[in-house]
Amino acid sequence: MTTAVNLDKLDLAALLCSRVCHDVISPVGAIVNGLEVLEDEDDPSMKAFALDLIGKSARQASARLQFARLAFGAAGSAGAQIDTGDAENVARGFIQDDRTTLDWTVPRTLSPKNKVKLLLNLVMVASSTIPRGGRISVEATGEGEEGGFRLRTQGSHSRIPAHIVDLLAGHAPEGGALDAHAVQPHYTGLLARATGYGISLALDGDTVVIAAERA
Template sequence: MIPTDAENDAPPALDLPFEGTELATYVAAKLCHDFISPSGAIVSGLDLMKDPSAQDMRDDALALIEQSANKMVALVHFARVAFGAATSSERFTTRELRDLVVGMTAGGRASLDWRIEEQEFSKPQARALTNLAYLTVGALPLGGNAVIQSRVAHGALFLEGFAEGARARLKPEAVVGLTGRRLTEGLPGQWIQPYWLWLTVKEAGGTLRVAVQEERIALVARMPL
């Protein structure tokens, strides 16, 4: 069943499975995992350029370094908003957040259908939106359409992600995280970002709804204005 805006129940008091240092270790591990691939590719490209016997691959090496460096920059910019405080910024525009999500999802099989009009978002709203959008696109490993939209109803801001495509799915670890539960089995790296989205929404005084149907995933965050 797709979540509707008729759900106006007050968010329950937070009962976190863990927090503090333990939570920080999971987030740090997630970021290190994301950074290692492009940074390793940059090193590989530099090694090729220094190898006298591989000078015929110089153009390929330069292309690899450029692509990986751009990916690393996109990761850093995204992480500053999705996981961090983004320096002193208090408000974020739609265009800024869209660019962050595009940078993270470029090259994937799914298409991003961004339907949010130009407006400003607070830090918690921006953190929720970037993570929700990224997870929506990630639910389409074989391609499809990821619709990201927002609306104001019942005195709240609704951030909505709809993933539609063949074999649209959420991994079991992601479902556990999106419902705010502790991971007891599976890969922590698949769990922490969904849990971080749930925690962001809950700490802001909102609610997060998840609906799974055949070839369709819906993520709906309701947050205070």
């Protein structure tokens, strides 16, 4: 038997902050390590390695922060809109690397901020279905503000993560408490309900299909 998540606003804010910190702590730590190598090493090859590490890690940290700013932030008036082209740019920076590619065919338009935030959070949900990397395809369905989204992921170990369907539906995970990892799909569900969308997931072989359609 599932139970609804009972989370106050302060706890939700704290968990989302923890999630952002979790995403950026690794590249920031790598930058610190690279700087320490530069200070301690005289070997030119080691210095070159450290500079490369610092550069890559700084770009990764910046990409993750830019993504979080739109996916979790984007504060403003109730009628605020976000350019889906900006959403594509931050999604590519956050997702695309040597293990995962992103195919994005959502038309560029100004859309309600919470709808775009829902889309970006669905991209994060999609990435969790291919833990060893693969391909994520994102497309719009329908037309205008009533249209939805469909995301397909393909990878050698595609799966629907345990409890993610319950978390998207607003139900508590086993044990009843959310952590910084579980809060992201829970927040995605909050965005879906706030914008009038229902979310479904289906696994077909090595493909996971995630659909967001008007409820």
